[in-house]
Amino acid sequence: MLNKTDWILDPSSCPGFLKAEKIAHVEKSGQVHHTEHLHLKIPKRYGLVHITPLVEEIIDRSGVHDGFCFVSAMHITAGIYVNDAESGLLEDISKWIENLAPFGENYKHHQSGEDNGDAHLKSFLTNHALTAPITNGRLDFGTWQRIFYAEYDGLRAKRILVKVAGLAP
C-alpha cells in the first residue's frame, strides 16, 4: 500500500541529484540566455525535494543581472512549485496531493500498460513549471519562498530544465 513512507520529503536538499548539464549559452547586445538540464533520480516513487540552491547556482553561472529564471519538469509525472520548506508542511502537502489525485484508482491510462495515472493528475495540482524573478543578480523572493521539485513517478532518470534569460550587468 502507498503510505507516507513512500514519499521522500526533504526541506533542505535534493536526494538523487546527479549532475547539471549545460545545454546552451547565447549572448547578444547585453542579453544573456543560459540553459541547463538538471539530471536526477529520486530514490522513492514520490518526493518533495528542495532545489533552490541548485537553481541559484545556475543563475550564478548564467551571469544574468536582471531577468527571469524559468524552471520546468521535463516530464508529465512531476511538478515544480514555490512554497515554504517547513517539514510538517511538506507532509501536509504530500497528503493533500495524494487525497485529491489518489494512487491506484482504475484510471483509463492504465489500459496502456502504465500504473501512474495518479502522477499525471498530481502534476496539475502543483503545476509542472514556474517562472522566478531575478533582480540584482539574485532571486527576488520573499522571506519564505523556496523552489521544490515534486516527483510523482520516481526511481527513474528525470530532468529539470532551467533557462535563465535577462540583462548582463
Place this chain on the structure above:
Amino acid sequence: MLNKTDWILDPSSCPGFLKAEKIAHVEKSGQVHHTEHLHLKIPKRYGLVHITPLVEEIIDRSGVHDGFCFVSAMHITAGIYVNDAESGLLEDISKWIENLAPFGENYKHHQSGEDNGDAHLKSFLTNHALTAPITNGRLDFGTWQRIFYAEYDGLRAKRILVKVAGLAP
C-alpha cells in the same frame, strides 16, 4: 445531462481551429517579439485538444532561436496545460476536472444569467496559460510533453494568444 460524450478528447489535433492571426512582430538589437492569436470554435461544450503543432508553426514564423513561448487562453472559461497525449489519460483528466469542479451546481455566478460557473473553477485546475522554453529554434521539451487547450465553455468563438520572445539566430 453532462456526460463524457460532451467532451471532445483529441490527442492529435484541434477540432474547430479556424485561423492564426498575426498581431505584432517587433525586432530590436537581435531581440524578436512575435505575437499571434489562434481563433477556434470547439464543436462541443468541453474539450481537451492538442495544439503543439499550431504553437510550433508560430515559433517557426517568429524566427526566435532561443527564448520563450507564452501560450494563454484569452478567456476565463478555458485553460492551457502541458501533459501526455495518451487517449485514456485524456479521459482520466476530463473526469478528474469534472469531479473537482462539477457542472450544474447552484453557483452564485448563475444569478448573473450565466450557467458556466463550473468553467471558471475548472480553469484553476489546469491554469489558463503557460510558458514553454525554446532552445536552438525548437521547444525544449521532454519526450512526452505536449501542449493542450482545455475548453470548458465551447460552441462559441474563442482565442488563444501566443507570444514568442527571444534572440534571433
Place this chain on the structure above:
Amino acid sequence: MLNKTDWILDPSSCPGFLKAEKIAHVEKSGQVHHTEHLHLKIPKRYGLVHITPLVEEIIDRSGVHDGFCFVSAMHITAGIYVNDAESGLLEDISKWIENLAPFGENYKHHQSGEDNGDAHLKSFLTNHALTAPITNGRLDFGTWQRIFYAEYDGLRAKRILVKVAGLAP
C-alpha cells in the same frame, strides 16, 4: 468560525493597498526591465481583490511596448490569478477554495506554532504567480480577463512583485 464574512471579495479594487515601491529599472539596447513591489495589508484573513489597475500603472511607468508582465505574491500564503470580476463568481471561487483546502484541519504544519496550513494548500489552487502579455504598450487580454490577488493569511503586511520586461517603443 470561518465563514464567508471572513473573506473580502472586491471585484473592483484592492482594499488595504498601501504603496508601490520602485525596486529596479534597467535599460540596455532597447530592452527595458522594470521592477516594483506593491505593499498591502488586507483587512481580513481571506480575500480576493482586483489588482489589474495597479498592474497597469506599473506597465505605464515601465515604458515597455512589447513584452511580459510577471506578477507574483512574495509569500507562500497568497496567490495571483486571472479570472472574471463578477461578484457572484468571487463568492463561488472563495467557497471552492475553502472546500478543497479547508481551514482548521489538524495540519502537521501547526506543530510549528502556525495555524495557517490551509493557506499554503490554498496557494496551490490559484498558483502564486502569473505572466501576462504586453502588446502595443497594454495588457493583451481578452474581454473578461482580470488580475486578482488572493489573500489566505491576511491582517499583516504583504508584498506583490511586478516585473515588466520587454522592448521600448
